[in-house]
Amino acid sequence: MSTATEQHDIHGDEHAEHGLSDLGYIKIAIFLAAITAVEVVFSYTQDQLGAAFLPGLLILMAVKFFMVLLYFMHLKFDSKIFSLMFYIGLTLAVGCYAVFLATLHFFQS
Amino acid sequence: MADTAVHADAHADHGAHHTSTGLSNNKLAMWMFLGSECLLFGGLISTYMLYRGRHSENLGPDQVWDIPFTSASSFVLLMSSLTMVLAVSSANRDDERNTKVWLSVTSLLGALFVAGQVYEFTTFYREGLGFTTSLFSSSFFTLTGFHGVHVSVGIIMLMSLVGMISKNKVVGDKKEVVELFGLYWHFVDVVWILIFTLVYLIPA
Numbered sequence: 001m002s003t004a005t006e007q008h009d010i011h012g013d014e015h016a017e018h019g020l021s022d023l024g025y026i027k028i029a030i031f032l033a034a035i036t037a038v039e040v041v042f043s044y045t046q047d048q049l050g051a052a053f054l055p056g057l058l059i060l061m062a063v064k065f066f067m068v069l070l071y072f073m074h075l076k077f078d079s080k081i082f083s084l085m086f087y088i089g090l091t092l093a094v095g096c097y098a099v100f101l102a103t104l105h106f107f108q109s
Numbered sequence: 110m111a112d113t114a115v116h117a118d119a120h121a122d123h124g125a126h127h128t129s130t131g132l133s134n135n136k137l138a139m140w141m142f143l144g145s146e147c148l149l150f151g152g153l154i155s156t157y158m159l160y161r162g163r164h165s166e167n168l169g170p171d172q173v174w175d176i177p178f179t180s181a182s183s184f185v186l187l188m189s190s191l192t193m194v195l196a197v198s199s200a201n202r203d204d205e206r207n208t209k210v211w212l213s214v215t216s217l218l219g220a221l222f223v224a225g226q227v228y229e230f231t232t233f234y235r236e237g238l239g240f241t242t243s244l245f246s247s248s249f250f251t252l253t254g255f256h257g258v259h260v261s262v263g264i265i266m267l268m269s270l271v272g273m274i275s276k277n278k279v280v281g282d283k284k285e286v287v288e289l290f291g292l293y294w295h296f297v298d299v300v301w302i303l304i305f306t307l308v309y310l311i312p313a
Contacts, residue, residue, distance in 0.1 A: 036305075073292055094151065
């Protein structure tokens with residue numbers, strides 16, 4: 001009995017470690033598709049949105065980016081060392097190319 | 110005694126590895142590789158952003174983009190990420206049949222995306238937008254072409270994996286191998302999420 005209970009616990013932990021259920025992944029995919037649809041609507045209504053257009057689009061992009069990273073790629077459930085490996089590359093890339101674009105006066109145009 | 114056996118199984122189930130970190134070196138290497146890929150695509154995206162205004166009057170992004178078509182392509186690639194995660198999930202349940210089915214569906218969706226990209230490139234070329242037409246076109250074709258090559262490599266890897274699983278020739282932990290392929294595929298999707306917004310949706 002005790003062994004059976006422990007085995008149940010182990011499988012429960014294993015499930016948690018590996019992320020969501022299949023239904024959970026489907027829900028996230030639907031959410032991502034909905035955000036993509038909103039992004040496309042944004043691109044057709046930029047005149048009405050005015051100053052909110054660019055920040056809004058970038059926020060939606062970031063939400064999609066991190067949803068895939070955290071749930072589909074399991075970074076939320078995996079060891080923090082994996083996150084560190086990826087975020088080091090990402091931070092270097094964003095920092096390096098932000099300086100590159102700023103040096104060439106991209107943000108002033 | 111039975112408890113010891115259960116703990117040994119649990120140890121194996123949780124994928125603990127005999128490494129200094131207790132983590133899979135293969136997975137660690139894949140994450141490092143994906144981190145380094147951020148630098149590659151960051152460079153290509155930045156170069157495009159810098160040059161997207163450098164074109165002739167009638168052959169700029171606003172004239173050639175077909176947003177509904179690209180949105181459909183993006184949706185296809187997004188759904189391939191779902192099928193890939195379902196393949197990983199099936200592999201974790203030791204469901205070999207569904208793993209192969211979902212991997213095959215993922216590669217088909219990837220192929221559909223690449224076909225869409227080839228169609229898009231052909232259309233642009235017929236409209237007069239070649240690789241050397243302008244700085245805008247060069248940076249655009251380089252960026253999206255590199256991404257297309259990554260998707261194509263992913264399709265070849267997925268099809269090879271389906272064949273290897275069928276012939277039982279996967280070396281090492283099968284679940285981990287499927288997961289590593291999944292990480293690569295999701296990264297390709299993540300890069301397209303950036304390209305779709307920064308290149309197609311934000312006007313030049």
